[in-house]
Amino acid sequence: MIELKGVSYIYPNGNKVLDDIYIRIENGSFTTILGDNGSGKSTLIRHMNGLLKPSQGVVSVCGMDTASPADIWKIRQTVGMVFQDPHSQAVGATVEEDVAFGPENLALESDEIRLRVTNAIANVGLECLEDSLLMSLSGGQLQKTAIAGVLAMVPEILIFDEVTSMLDSDSRSQIIDIVRQLNKRGKTVVYVTHHMEEALFADRVIVLENGYIASDGTPWDVFREIYASGRKVPPHLELAFRLQDAGMISPDVFPMDALSLKEEICPSR
Amino acid sequence: MSIEVNGLHFSYGNGKKRLTILKDVTFSVGKGEFVGIIGNVGCGKTTLIKHLNGLLVPLSGNVTVDGFASSKKEVCRKVGVLFQQPSKQLFCKTVFEDIAYGPSNFGMKGDELEHCVHDAIEKVGLSSDILGSSPFSLSGGEMRLVALAGVLSSSPDYLVLDEPTSGLSTFYKERLFKTLELLRQNGVGIVLVSHHLEDVLGVADKIVYLTEGKMVFEGTPEEYLSSLSLPAPEITVLMRELSSSGLAVKKTVFSVEDAFNEIVGALSEKRG
Numbered sequence: 001m002i003e004l005k006g007v008s009y010i011y012p013n014g015n016k017v018l019d020d021i022y023i024r025i026e027n028g029s030f031t032t033i034l035g036d037n038g039s040g041k042s043t044l045i046r047h048m049n050g051l052l053k054p055s056q057g058v059v060s061v062c063g064m065d066t067a068s069p070a071d072i073w074k075i076r077q078t079v080g081m082v083f084q085d086p087h088s089q090a091v092g093a094t095v096e097e098d099v100a101f102g103p104e105n106l107a108l109e110s111d112e113i114r115l116r117v118t119n120a121i122a123n124v125g126l127e128c129l130e131d132s133l134l135m136s137l138s139g140g141q142l143q144k145t146a147i148a149g150v151l152a153m154v155p156e157i158l159i160f161d162e163v164t165s166m167l168d169s170d171s172r173s174q175i176i177d178i179v180r181q182l183n184k185r186g187k188t189v190v191y192v193t194h195h196m197e198e199a200l201f202a203d204r205v206i207v208l209e210n211g212y213i214a215s216d217g218t219p220w221d222v223f224r225e226i227y228a229s230g231r232k233v234p235p236h237l238e239l240a241f242r243l244q245d246a247g248m249i250s251p252d253v254f255p256m257d258a259l260s261l262k263e264e265i266c267p268s269r
Numbered sequence: 270m271s272i273e274v275n276g277l278h279f280s281y282g283n284g285k286k287r288l289t290i291l292k293d294v295t296f297s298v299g300k301g302e303f304v305g306i307i308g309n310v311g312c313g314k315t316t317l318i319k320h321l322n323g324l325l326v327p328l329s330g331n332v333t334v335d336g337f338a339s340s341k342k343e344v345c346r347k348v349g350v351l352f353q354q355p356s357k358q359l360f361c362k363t364v365f366e367d368i369a370y371g372p373s374n375f376g377m378k379g380d381e382l383e384h385c386v387h388d389a390i391e392k393v394g395l396s397s398d399i400l401g402s403s404p405f406s407l408s409g410g411e412m413r414l415v416a417l418a419g420v421l422s423s424s425p426d427y428l429v430l431d432e433p434t435s436g437l438s439t440f441y442k443e444r445l446f447k448t449l450e451l452l453r454q455n456g457v458g459i460v461l462v463s464h465h466l467e468d469v470l471g472v473a474d475k476i477v478y479l480t481e482g483k484m485v486f487e488g489t490p491e492e493y494l495s496s497l498s499l500p501a502p503e504i505t506v507l508m509r510e511l512s513s514s515g516l517a518v519k520k521t522v523f524s525v526e527d528a529f530n531e532i533v534g535a536l537s538e539k540r541g
Binding site: 011013015035036037038039085138139140165166167168169170171194231232235236238239242243246248257258259261262265266268 | 309310311353354406407408409410411432435437438439440441464467500502503504506507510511514515516525528529532533536
């Protein structure tokens with residue numbers, strides 16, 4: 001579990017990016033964090049594994065204070081992070097070497113390293129590319145390698161920072177499927193994105209605005225709120241809400257995609 | 270006056286290691302024309318746009334800009350390119366210096382340079398208050414707009430943007446498209462490379478679709494949406510499904526507004 005209590009953060013130039021944030025991330029949950037550029041999303045999640053320490057307030061990970069130097073090693077092993085640009089996370093020459101980098105640095109037995117690497121690569125579906133050079137991979141394959149590298153450290157909590165923003169729609173779908181599977185297998189997921197449709201799969205959506213929490217709830221509640229305020233929601237949801245407001249479809253449905261909406265408008269016989 | 274790409278072929282490497290990226294690509298971009306280039310990652314989009322300002326030279330075929338071969342130095346000033354990762358295009362200590370870099374290298378200085386930088390930052394919708402800040406202290410969206418201001422300060426005749434919306438929130442995306450529309454109205458030819466269909470279809474005059482380096486489609490957005498073999502936006506997919514289910518809706522719609530009107534009209538008629 002991650003808990004932020006009254007967290008504010010001020011950068012050395014005096015720029016206040018987080019303002020009195022209270023968030024509790026439950027074990028096994030899938031939380032998506034949305035927000036405009038500069039809203040504080042990246043600053044927020046960098047507090048969740050101690051990369052940043054709060055200017056005010058407390059951040060704890062499984063009961064450990066991120067401001068405590070004695071706990072920081074354990075916190076970093078508990079919370080794994082995957083970043084936006086897969087190229088900047090690549091350290092090995094091949095997929096296998098890259099994924100093994102973390103466990104090798106833990107000085108684990110070679111059998112344990114082999115097991116972790118095999119499991120991590122299988123979790124992201126890259127078995128057939130294990131010996132491939134990273135330079136030969138597509139952006140999506142590189143991002144899967146980065147995720148496998150983090151999984152090989154066996155963290156309990158996974159944080160994804162805009163991991164699909166440089167990928168095309170096919171690769172995005174594959175990465176989202178992997179993240180959803182990892183959550184179903186018990187990993188706690190915190191997922192930061194600009195793509196609102198990716199937030200539909202979460203248990204909970206938090207919207208950050210200028211460093212404070214503007215909305216916090218289920219995807220249904222949050223997207224209804226965003227839509228009611230006149231801002232953009234995913235196209236199929238905007239259409240669904242408009243059709244609901246016009247009394248054309250049931251007000252209780254929350255279609256996850258365009259084809260689910262089609263069933264509401266014109267059910268298959 | 271236009272960018273003309275004729276029979277462009279390009280490969281990386283040679284011999285057995287040759288990797289062919291572009292195969293016989295032909296299209297043009299006129300002044301004030303907005304061309305959207307669509308295709309999945311790895312289809313050759315980025316390699317293609319590097320040919321438009323001479324960063325790469327065709328293996329065969331040719332690329333000309335207003336009659337000049339793309340390798341000529343005149344082309345550098347005519348075609349501005351905004352790359353996907355703005356942090357790789359920003360390198361000065363302050364936003365002002367970054368935006369001023371291009372025009373000052375073309376000999377501009379003093380009040381004229383000052384005016385040019387303020388004009389460029391205004392064009393992209395950012396406040397001149399950030400001119401003294403380090404570009405690396407800005408958010409991702411602001412960095413991208415500063416990089417764009419740095420390209421615009423050299424007053425290019427053509428603007429090429431490589432995945433400019435990746436990592437941009439709705440707020441900055443809308444601001445970017447307003448800027449592009451203004452530039453187009455002022456006669457700038459725009460080439461927008463993206464794998465986000467909705468971004469391109471609503472603004473482009475012409476769509477070029479690439480698959481594995483081959484141009485498999487060139488036409489208007491309406492023609493693109495009519496082609497069932499090409500990837501479609503989710504609203505268009507929905508409209509096609511509704512039409513197949515017997516609802517009398519137009520199948521080439523991709524905006525929420527048009528889809529809403531079509532569906533309400535069809536359902537009202539159906540339900541009497």
